[in-house]
Amino acid sequence: MSKNSKLLTGPLNLNNPITVQVLGICSALAVTVKLEPAIVMAISVTAVLALANVIVSLLRNTIPSRIRIIVQLVIVAALVILVDQVLKAYLYDVSKQLSVFVGLIITNCIIMGRLEAFALGNKPYASFLDGIGNGAGYAVILIIISTVRELFGSGTLTLPGFGELRVIPQGFYDFGYQNNGLMILPPMALIVVGIIIWVQRSKTRELIEKV
Protein backbone atom coordinates (compact mmCIF):
# COMPACT_ATOMS: atom_id res chain seq x y z
CA MET A 1 0.00 0.00 0.00
CA SER A 2 1.41 3.40 -0.91
CA LYS A 3 2.11 5.94 1.82
CA ASN A 4 -0.65 8.31 0.72
CA SER A 5 -3.42 5.76 0.66
CA LYS A 6 -2.31 4.60 4.11
CA LEU A 7 -2.91 8.16 5.32
CA LEU A 8 -6.49 7.87 4.09
CA THR A 9 -7.38 4.35 5.23
CA GLY A 10 -5.36 4.07 8.46
CA PRO A 11 -7.70 6.23 10.54
CA LEU A 12 -10.73 4.17 9.49
CA ASN A 13 -9.71 1.24 11.65
CA LEU A 14 -6.20 0.70 13.04
CA ASN A 15 -5.59 4.33 13.89
CA ASN A 16 -9.15 5.53 14.42
CA PRO A 17 -9.24 8.99 16.03
CA ILE A 18 -12.04 8.11 18.46
CA THR A 19 -11.56 4.51 19.48
CA VAL A 20 -7.75 4.29 19.28
CA GLN A 21 -6.29 7.80 19.56
CA VAL A 22 -9.07 8.83 22.02
CA LEU A 23 -9.51 12.26 20.45
CA GLY A 24 -12.67 14.26 19.87
CA ILE A 25 -14.89 12.29 22.20
CA CYS A 26 -16.93 15.24 23.48
CA SER A 27 -18.62 16.18 20.25
CA ALA A 28 -18.87 12.57 19.06
CA LEU A 29 -21.13 11.74 21.99
CA ALA A 30 -23.20 14.86 22.22
CA VAL A 31 -24.51 15.12 18.65
CA THR A 32 -25.46 11.49 18.05
CA VAL A 33 -29.10 11.35 19.17
CA LYS A 34 -30.21 11.61 15.54
CA LEU A 35 -28.43 10.69 12.33
CA GLU A 36 -28.75 14.00 10.48
CA PRO A 37 -26.89 16.26 12.94
CA ALA A 38 -24.22 13.57 13.27
CA ILE A 39 -23.63 13.55 9.51
CA VAL A 40 -23.55 17.36 9.34
CA MET A 41 -21.15 17.47 12.29
CA ALA A 42 -18.87 14.88 10.69
CA ILE A 43 -18.73 16.84 7.43
CA SER A 44 -18.03 20.11 9.28
CA VAL A 45 -15.22 18.57 11.33
CA THR A 46 -13.68 16.98 8.23
CA ALA A 47 -13.76 20.29 6.37
CA VAL A 48 -12.22 22.24 9.25
CA LEU A 49 -9.62 19.54 9.89
CA ALA A 50 -8.49 19.27 6.26
CA LEU A 51 -8.26 23.04 5.75
CA ALA A 52 -6.57 23.69 9.10
CA ASN A 53 -4.08 20.92 8.38
CA VAL A 54 -3.20 22.49 5.02
CA ILE A 55 -2.88 26.03 6.44
CA VAL A 56 -0.76 24.99 9.42
CA SER A 57 1.37 22.80 7.19
CA LEU A 58 2.02 25.74 4.84
CA LEU A 59 2.97 27.92 7.81
CA ARG A 60 4.90 25.23 9.69
CA ASN A 61 8.32 26.76 9.13
CA THR A 62 7.26 30.27 10.13
CA ILE A 63 5.25 29.61 13.32
CA PRO A 64 7.49 30.13 16.39
CA SER A 65 7.08 27.01 18.51
CA ARG A 66 6.45 28.93 21.77
CA ILE A 67 3.22 30.48 20.58
CA ARG A 68 2.11 27.75 18.19
CA ILE A 69 -0.94 26.73 20.26
CA ILE A 70 -2.42 30.23 20.10
CA VAL A 71 -1.67 30.53 16.38
CA GLN A 72 -3.34 27.18 15.72
CA LEU A 73 -6.35 28.15 17.84
CA VAL A 74 -6.81 31.36 15.87
CA ILE A 75 -6.61 29.54 12.51
CA VAL A 76 -9.10 26.90 13.66
CA ALA A 77 -11.42 29.48 15.21
CA ALA A 78 -11.53 31.46 11.96
CA LEU A 79 -12.41 28.31 9.98
CA VAL A 80 -15.07 27.32 12.51
CA ILE A 81 -16.68 30.76 12.25
CA LEU A 82 -16.94 30.20 8.48
CA VAL A 83 -18.53 26.76 8.98
CA ASP A 84 -20.92 28.16 11.58
CA GLN A 85 -22.07 30.96 9.27
CA VAL A 86 -22.57 28.53 6.37
CA LEU A 87 -24.64 26.18 8.57
CA LYS A 88 -26.73 29.07 9.89
CA ALA A 89 -27.42 30.21 6.33
CA TYR A 90 -28.24 26.89 4.66
CA LEU A 91 -29.11 24.37 7.41
CA TYR A 92 -30.65 26.50 10.13
CA ASP A 93 -32.57 23.68 11.88
CA VAL A 94 -29.53 21.43 12.15
CA SER A 95 -27.43 24.36 13.30
CA LYS A 96 -29.95 24.96 16.12
CA GLN A 97 -29.78 21.29 17.14
CA LEU A 98 -26.00 21.32 17.21
CA SER A 99 -26.09 24.53 19.31
CA VAL A 100 -22.76 25.10 21.04
CA PHE A 101 -21.13 22.03 19.56
CA VAL A 102 -20.30 23.79 16.30
CA GLY A 103 -18.27 26.29 18.31
CA LEU A 104 -16.69 23.47 20.24
CA ILE A 105 -15.07 22.17 17.03
CA ILE A 106 -12.39 24.76 17.95
CA THR A 107 -11.37 22.79 21.01
CA ASN A 108 -12.09 19.41 19.41
CA CYS A 109 -9.01 17.43 20.32
CA ILE A 110 -8.93 15.68 16.92
CA ILE A 111 -8.07 18.99 15.30
CA MET A 112 -5.42 20.11 17.80
CA GLY A 113 -4.09 16.56 17.98
CA ARG A 114 -3.63 16.18 14.23
CA LEU A 115 -2.21 19.70 13.86
CA GLU A 116 0.37 19.00 16.55
CA ALA A 117 1.14 15.43 15.56
CA PHE A 118 1.02 15.65 11.79
CA ALA A 119 0.62 19.02 10.10
CA LEU A 120 3.53 20.67 11.94
CA GLY A 121 5.95 18.15 10.45
CA ASN A 122 4.59 17.25 7.02
CA LYS A 123 3.99 18.69 3.56
CA PRO A 124 0.62 20.29 2.69
CA TYR A 125 -0.68 17.52 0.40
CA ALA A 126 0.06 14.75 2.91
CA SER A 127 -1.51 16.88 5.65
CA PHE A 128 -4.62 17.34 3.53
CA LEU A 129 -4.96 13.57 3.08
CA ASP A 130 -4.37 13.04 6.80
CA GLY A 131 -7.16 15.52 7.54
CA ILE A 132 -9.60 13.82 5.19
CA GLY A 133 -8.66 10.36 6.53
CA ASN A 134 -9.10 11.31 10.18
CA GLY A 135 -12.32 13.13 9.38
CA ALA A 136 -13.62 9.97 7.71
CA GLY A 137 -12.59 7.84 10.70
CA TYR A 138 -14.49 10.23 12.96
CA ALA A 139 -17.48 10.13 10.60
CA VAL A 140 -17.65 6.31 10.60
CA ILE A 141 -17.89 6.15 14.39
CA LEU A 142 -20.41 9.01 14.54
CA ILE A 143 -22.63 7.32 11.95
CA ILE A 144 -22.52 3.96 13.74
CA ILE A 145 -23.38 5.50 17.14
CA SER A 146 -26.16 7.71 15.82
CA THR A 147 -27.71 4.91 13.72
CA VAL A 148 -27.87 2.62 16.75
CA ARG A 149 -29.20 5.35 19.01
CA GLU A 150 -31.83 6.68 16.63
CA LEU A 151 -33.00 3.27 15.39
CA PHE A 152 -33.53 1.79 18.84
CA GLY A 153 -34.34 5.04 20.60
CA SER A 154 -36.96 6.54 18.29
CA GLY A 155 -37.49 3.86 15.61
CA THR A 156 -36.59 6.29 12.82
CA LEU A 157 -33.59 7.31 10.73
CA THR A 158 -33.17 10.95 9.73
CA LEU A 159 -31.17 11.40 6.54
CA PRO A 160 -30.22 14.83 5.19
CA GLY A 161 -32.47 15.56 2.21
CA PHE A 162 -34.93 12.75 2.95
CA GLY A 163 -36.29 13.84 6.30
CA GLU A 164 -37.35 11.40 8.99
CA LEU A 165 -37.85 7.85 7.73
CA ARG A 166 -39.88 5.43 9.85
CA VAL A 167 -37.86 2.21 9.88
CA ILE A 168 -39.62 0.09 12.48
CA PRO A 169 -43.03 -0.80 10.91
CA GLN A 170 -46.23 0.15 12.68
CA GLY A 171 -47.12 -3.54 12.99
CA PHE A 172 -44.32 -4.04 15.53
CA TYR A 173 -45.81 -1.37 17.77
CA ASP A 174 -49.26 -2.99 17.47
CA PHE A 175 -47.73 -6.18 18.87
CA GLY A 176 -46.37 -4.23 21.81
CA TYR A 177 -42.84 -3.26 20.64
CA GLN A 178 -41.56 -0.25 22.53
CA ASN A 179 -38.83 2.23 21.69
CA ASN A 180 -35.95 2.05 24.14
CA GLY A 181 -36.07 5.51 25.70
CA LEU A 182 -32.72 4.95 27.41
CA MET A 183 -30.98 5.12 24.02
CA ILE A 184 -31.85 8.80 23.63
CA LEU A 185 -30.34 9.72 27.00
CA PRO A 186 -26.70 10.88 27.14
CA PRO A 187 -25.20 7.94 29.14
CA MET A 188 -26.10 5.40 26.44
CA ALA A 189 -23.77 7.14 23.98
CA LEU A 190 -20.85 6.28 26.26
CA ILE A 191 -21.95 2.67 26.59
CA VAL A 192 -22.38 2.34 22.80
CA VAL A 193 -18.82 3.67 22.29
CA GLY A 194 -17.59 1.21 24.93
CA ILE A 195 -19.21 -1.64 23.00
CA ILE A 196 -17.79 -0.42 19.67
CA ILE A 197 -14.31 -0.41 21.24
CA TRP A 198 -14.94 -3.91 22.59
CA VAL A 199 -15.97 -5.26 19.16
CA GLN A 200 -13.11 -3.50 17.36
CA ARG A 201 -10.47 -4.76 19.76
CA SER A 202 -11.78 -8.32 19.69
CA LYS A 203 -11.36 -8.26 15.91
CA THR A 204 -7.93 -6.59 15.84
CA ARG A 205 -6.08 -8.11 18.78
CA GLU A 206 -3.01 -5.86 18.44
CA LEU A 207 -5.04 -2.91 19.75
CA ILE A 208 -5.61 -4.53 23.16
CA GLU A 209 -4.06 -2.50 25.98
CA LYS A 210 -1.52 -4.15 28.22
CA VAL A 211 -2.49 -2.84 31.64
Next chain:
Amino acid sequence: MQDLLNLFVRSIFVENMVFAFFLGMCSYLAVSKTVNTAMGLGIAVTFVLVITIPVDWALNEYVLKKGALDWLLGEQAADVDLSFLSFIMFIAVIASMVQLVEMIVEKFAPALYSQLGIFLPLIAVNCAILGGSLFMQERELASIGEATVYGLGSGIGWLLAIIGIAAIREKIRYSDIPAPLKGLGITFIATGIMGIAFMTFMGIKL
Protein backbone atom coordinates in the same frame (compact mmCIF):
# COMPACT_ATOMS: atom_id res chain seq x y z
CA MET B 1 -29.68 34.81 46.56
CA GLN B 2 -31.87 31.75 46.15
CA ASP B 3 -31.52 31.99 42.39
CA LEU B 4 -27.77 31.85 42.70
CA LEU B 5 -27.95 28.81 44.98
CA ASN B 6 -30.28 27.08 42.51
CA LEU B 7 -27.95 27.82 39.63
CA PHE B 8 -25.00 26.52 41.66
CA VAL B 9 -26.63 23.20 42.56
CA ARG B 10 -28.04 22.78 39.07
CA SER B 11 -24.70 23.32 37.37
CA ILE B 12 -22.99 20.77 39.64
CA PHE B 13 -25.51 17.93 39.53
CA VAL B 14 -28.29 18.35 36.99
CA GLU B 15 -26.28 19.90 34.16
CA ASN B 16 -23.00 18.20 34.95
CA MET B 17 -20.40 19.08 32.31
CA VAL B 18 -19.23 15.50 31.88
CA PHE B 19 -22.37 13.44 32.29
CA ALA B 20 -24.95 15.67 30.63
CA PHE B 21 -22.89 17.41 27.92
CA PHE B 22 -19.73 15.28 27.54
CA LEU B 23 -17.49 18.34 27.80
CA GLY B 24 -13.82 17.90 28.58
CA MET B 25 -13.97 14.17 27.88
CA CYS B 26 -10.50 14.01 26.35
CA SER B 27 -8.60 15.15 29.41
CA TYR B 28 -11.16 13.34 31.57
CA LEU B 29 -10.13 10.04 29.95
CA ALA B 30 -6.43 10.84 29.65
CA VAL B 31 -5.69 12.16 33.14
CA SER B 32 -7.92 9.91 35.26
CA LYS B 33 -5.47 7.10 35.92
CA THR B 34 -4.76 8.13 39.53
CA VAL B 35 -6.80 10.18 42.01
CA ASN B 36 -3.95 12.61 42.79
CA THR B 37 -3.39 13.90 39.27
CA ALA B 38 -7.15 13.91 38.62
CA MET B 39 -7.61 16.13 41.68
CA GLY B 40 -4.90 18.56 40.48
CA LEU B 41 -6.42 18.88 37.02
CA GLY B 42 -9.94 19.23 38.44
CA ILE B 43 -8.88 22.11 40.68
CA ALA B 44 -7.07 23.84 37.81
CA VAL B 45 -10.12 23.52 35.55
CA THR B 46 -12.41 24.94 38.26
CA PHE B 47 -10.01 27.83 38.80
CA VAL B 48 -9.85 28.73 35.11
CA LEU B 49 -13.65 28.40 34.69
CA VAL B 50 -14.28 30.77 37.63
CA ILE B 51 -12.05 33.37 35.99
CA THR B 52 -12.92 33.01 32.29
CA ILE B 53 -16.72 32.79 32.45
CA PRO B 54 -17.21 36.21 34.12
CA VAL B 55 -14.64 37.79 31.79
CA ASP B 56 -16.35 36.30 28.75
CA TRP B 57 -19.71 37.39 30.17
CA ALA B 58 -18.54 40.99 30.37
CA LEU B 59 -17.08 40.76 26.86
CA ASN B 60 -20.37 39.41 25.51
CA GLU B 61 -22.46 41.97 27.39
CA TYR B 62 -20.45 45.08 26.55
CA VAL B 63 -18.89 44.30 23.15
CA LEU B 64 -20.30 41.36 21.25
CA LYS B 65 -24.04 41.04 21.55
CA LYS B 66 -26.53 43.04 19.53
CA GLY B 67 -26.72 46.62 20.73
CA ALA B 68 -23.97 46.01 23.28
CA LEU B 69 -21.87 48.92 22.04
CA ASP B 70 -24.55 51.47 23.01
CA TRP B 71 -22.60 52.57 26.10
CA LEU B 72 -19.70 53.58 23.86
CA LEU B 73 -21.21 54.89 20.62
CA GLY B 74 -24.80 55.77 21.53
CA GLU B 75 -27.81 55.22 19.27
CA GLN B 76 -25.93 54.72 16.01
CA ALA B 77 -24.50 51.42 17.28
CA ALA B 78 -27.88 49.86 18.12
CA ASP B 79 -27.79 47.56 15.06
CA VAL B 80 -24.20 46.42 15.40
CA ASP B 81 -24.12 42.69 16.13
CA LEU B 82 -20.65 41.26 16.60
CA SER B 83 -21.74 37.93 18.02
CA PHE B 84 -20.32 36.03 15.03
CA LEU B 85 -16.91 36.92 16.44
CA SER B 86 -17.61 35.32 19.80
CA PHE B 87 -15.75 32.04 19.15
CA ILE B 88 -12.50 33.76 18.31
CA MET B 89 -12.84 36.30 21.15
CA PHE B 90 -13.70 33.66 23.75
CA ILE B 91 -10.85 31.37 22.77
CA ALA B 92 -8.44 34.31 22.83
CA VAL B 93 -9.61 35.23 26.35
CA ILE B 94 -9.27 31.63 27.47
CA ALA B 95 -5.81 31.15 26.00
CA SER B 96 -4.51 34.38 27.53
CA MET B 97 -6.20 33.74 30.89
CA VAL B 98 -4.63 30.29 31.08
CA GLN B 99 -1.26 31.89 30.38
CA LEU B 100 -1.90 34.52 33.06
CA VAL B 101 -3.07 31.96 35.62
CA GLU B 102 0.03 29.92 34.88
CA MET B 103 2.31 32.90 35.57
CA ILE B 104 0.45 33.91 38.76
CA VAL B 105 0.48 30.39 40.14
CA GLU B 106 4.17 30.02 39.31
CA LYS B 107 4.99 33.26 41.14
CA PHE B 108 2.82 32.95 44.24
CA ALA B 109 2.21 29.23 44.73
CA PRO B 110 5.24 27.34 43.43
CA ALA B 111 4.21 24.14 45.23
CA LEU B 112 0.84 24.03 43.45
CA TYR B 113 2.57 24.95 40.20
CA SER B 114 4.93 21.99 40.32
CA GLN B 115 1.99 19.72 41.19
CA LEU B 116 -0.10 20.83 38.21
CA GLY B 117 2.91 21.01 35.91
CA ILE B 118 2.00 20.11 32.34
CA PHE B 119 -1.78 20.18 32.90
CA LEU B 120 -2.05 23.94 33.25
CA PRO B 121 -1.23 24.93 29.65
CA LEU B 122 -3.35 22.05 28.34
CA ILE B 123 -6.47 23.55 29.90
CA ALA B 124 -6.65 26.06 27.05
CA VAL B 125 -7.81 23.30 24.74
CA ASN B 126 -10.15 21.64 27.25
CA CYS B 127 -13.61 21.89 25.75
CA ALA B 128 -15.25 22.24 29.18
CA ILE B 129 -13.82 25.78 29.39
CA LEU B 130 -14.98 27.01 25.98
CA GLY B 131 -18.22 25.04 26.43
CA GLY B 132 -18.89 26.84 29.72
CA SER B 133 -18.49 30.21 28.01
CA LEU B 134 -20.71 29.23 25.07
CA PHE B 135 -23.45 27.91 27.38
CA MET B 136 -23.19 31.14 29.37
CA GLN B 137 -23.81 33.07 26.14
CA GLU B 138 -26.63 30.80 24.98
CA ARG B 139 -28.52 30.97 28.29
CA GLU B 140 -28.18 34.73 28.58
CA LEU B 141 -27.22 34.77 32.26
CA ALA B 142 -28.41 37.99 33.84
CA SER B 143 -25.46 39.25 35.87
CA ILE B 144 -21.76 38.83 36.42
CA GLY B 145 -22.54 37.19 39.78
CA GLU B 146 -24.58 34.50 38.03
CA ALA B 147 -21.77 33.95 35.55
CA THR B 148 -19.23 33.47 38.36
CA VAL B 149 -21.50 31.06 40.23
CA TYR B 150 -22.15 29.13 37.03
CA GLY B 151 -18.40 28.87 36.41
CA LEU B 152 -17.75 27.66 39.96
CA GLY B 153 -20.60 25.14 39.82
CA SER B 154 -19.62 23.61 36.50
CA GLY B 155 -16.00 23.44 37.62
CA ILE B 156 -16.92 21.57 40.79
CA GLY B 157 -19.17 19.25 38.80
CA TRP B 158 -16.26 18.41 36.50
CA LEU B 159 -13.96 17.91 39.51
CA LEU B 160 -16.45 15.47 41.07
CA ALA B 161 -16.73 13.49 37.86
CA ILE B 162 -12.98 13.13 37.28
CA ILE B 163 -12.25 12.18 40.89
CA GLY B 164 -15.05 9.61 40.76
CA ILE B 165 -13.78 7.91 37.60
CA ALA B 166 -10.15 8.03 38.81
CA ALA B 167 -11.13 6.24 42.01
CA ILE B 168 -13.04 3.61 40.02
CA ARG B 169 -10.10 3.10 37.65
CA GLU B 170 -7.68 2.62 40.54
CA LYS B 171 -9.86 -0.21 41.88
CA ILE B 172 -10.81 -1.71 38.52
CA ARG B 173 -7.17 -2.44 37.70
CA TYR B 174 -7.36 -5.57 39.85
CA SER B 175 -10.59 -6.87 38.33
CA ASP B 176 -10.86 -9.63 35.76
CA ILE B 177 -12.14 -7.81 32.67
CA PRO B 178 -12.25 -9.35 29.15
CA ALA B 179 -8.98 -8.33 27.48
CA PRO B 180 -10.49 -6.26 24.61
CA LEU B 181 -12.46 -4.19 27.12
CA LYS B 182 -9.48 -3.41 29.35
CA GLY B 183 -8.48 0.22 29.75
CA LEU B 184 -10.47 2.48 27.47
CA GLY B 185 -13.54 0.31 26.87
CA ILE B 186 -14.41 -0.32 30.49
CA THR B 187 -13.76 3.35 31.33
CA PHE B 188 -16.38 4.38 28.80
CA ILE B 189 -18.92 1.92 30.17
CA ALA B 190 -18.20 2.94 33.77
CA THR B 191 -18.69 6.59 32.81
CA GLY B 192 -21.99 5.67 31.17
CA ILE B 193 -23.18 3.97 34.34
CA MET B 194 -22.06 6.96 36.44
CA GLY B 195 -24.03 9.13 34.02
CA ILE B 196 -27.17 7.05 34.60
CA ALA B 197 -26.65 7.51 38.33
CA PHE B 198 -26.33 11.27 37.87
CA MET B 199 -29.56 11.31 35.88
CA THR B 200 -31.48 10.71 39.08
CA PHE B 201 -30.87 14.41 39.82
CA MET B 202 -32.74 15.35 36.67
CA GLY B 203 -36.13 15.12 38.34
CA ILE B 204 -35.20 17.79 40.87
CA LYS B 205 -37.01 21.00 40.02
CA LEU B 206 -35.05 24.01 41.16
